[in-house]
Amino acid sequence: MNDGIINEGAGIEKGENARMASFVGAIAIADLTMSYQESIFRSTLGPKGMDKILQSVSSSDNKIEVTNDGATILRSVHIDNAAAKVLVDIAKTQDEEVGDGTTSVAVLCGELLREAEKLIDARVHPQTIAAGWRLAVRLARSELENAAVSNAEGDPGAFRKDLIEIAQTTLSSKLVVYEKEHFAKLAVDAVLRLRGSENLDYVQLIKKPGGSLRDSYLAEGFVLDKKIGIGQPRRVENAKVMVANTAMDSDKIKIYGARVKVASLAKVAEIEVAEKEKMAAKCIRICDHGINVFINRQLIYNYPEEIFAKHGVMAIEHADFEGVERLAARASVSNGNHPKCILQAVLGAEICSTFDQPELATLGTCDLIDEIMVGEDKLVRFSGCKSGEACTIVLRGASTHVLDEAESIH
Structure with a gap:
């Protein structure tokens, strides 16, 4: 050889x-x-x-x-x-x-x-x-x-019953077998919301330790495992949402560890004032879009968070959550074939990185954004979204092992 x-x-x-x-x-x-x-x-x-x-x-x-x-x-x-x-x-x-x-x-x-x-x-x-x-x-x-027998077109009730029986058969070999009827209904109701679509990325799973498997439930709309900023509205109706990917701190000295020599402490104060003015102007430009909810895929620091609170804008930071990458590989913007995150798809928004031309920004909408409690954790719920098929299954369980097995229903 x-x-x-x-x-x-x-x-x-x-x-x-x-x-x-x-x-x-x-x-x-x-x-x-x-x-x-x-x-x-x-x-x-x-x-x-x-x-x-x-x-x-x-x-x-x-x-x-x-x-x-x-x-x-x-x-x-x-x-x-x-x-x-x-x-x-x-x-x-x-x-x-x-x-x-x-x-x-x-x-x-x-x-x-x-x-x-x-x-x-x-x-x-x-x-x-x-x-x-x-x-x-x-x-x-x-x-x-x-x-084979199909009730998909003739009898919706019989079709749902068939799907639940099929799901129960699948779940009979899972750790959730003792609650298979409950989980079968959750899975079937979530799939039926897709209205024939095969994109399961619109069905999100969130795992929260605590409670029992029976406490798991299907939430209409999208649930984001993030917290709302301090001093900001906890409930916004008729939400106009901007999804952004931008740095909300212009202090490059602290971020990158650079050194600046100044003649006096007054000069340091002047630098700080200039940075705040620059950030305040950026926040005002964002608010001028007529939004009442701002979601950023990067951190939102204390000062811009304070400005958003004064303008009655709900701010959610670091929204680069699990699930974005999955949908980014499958969904694309209709006019440019660019990747979308799941939040964009649910709200109908486009990611903004510049804010000088409000007329060119595509904002997202939904009927209600509010803060909910799941166990001891606070989550953000988006209801009445543009993408009506979006839903979230919130999994509860006594341990991470139980939750990991329950996740296999997806």
Whole structure:
């Protein structure tokens, strides 16, 4: 073999050895066993599936995770077999595209390979086996389509009932099984709000420790895990919202650690006064847009916060929250294909970075913005948004492990 093709010391497997290695690796993933031959992976399958405790040996804090989710287990397994990695990738794709069935996919693939191994031993050609599988898939899909029943168009009540039953089946193998009816209704109601859209980014999840799983609820509109500034309105009706990405502190000396030599302390005071005047002028230009809510993706320092309070403007800082990146990769502005954050999409606003031309700014609107309490935390709720399908599932639970498992409903 040419040295330029493979690295020195690399091994090569081909023919029967390569085939057997692939069988062994892939089946091992589907049939992970402990010393007493009880299958770890198989025993997570189905409504009677058991939870597993996973302890990380690579992290310094020895993180512990309680789960029976196949995708989570597979992500935690170190694999060096090529065929096994393919099986793990299949399970990951199933998790990303469907959100469920990862264990079923791995176990089914393992059983197919186990039977294929017997056929290979009987001298059946691999292409013949693959052709048989393709034929079986076509027949299975045909039977499923013939047996399918849809109430999507005729009876909305029956359609919702069907969806809840499907969701309960999925949740039967989750940690939330004891509250599966409650969570099934939450999930179905959230999806029905999308009105046929497949963009699940409009359904946001917020995890707040405390209470029980039963305390989880679906909030209409968008809930932002941030706090409103000090001394500012806690409730704004008929909100006109500016979403901005701008620095709200012109004091570059403190920010960047530069040094300035002055002849006297009076000069230092003059610099501070000049900075305040510059920031005050910027805040006034922002308020001149006719807004009553200002949301900035950067920090808002005390002085501009004080100015906004005097003008009756609700200010929310550091709104670069979880979920922005997910939607930024999928949603785009209709006229320019530029990325949007979820808050833009919900409110119908565009991010502003300059404020000299109010007539060019696209502001967001919603019927009500108010502060709510979830447990001991204060959150900001946006109701009556331009994007009517937006909603938030607020998850409650006794521990972070419970919340992490409950999050898998998304």
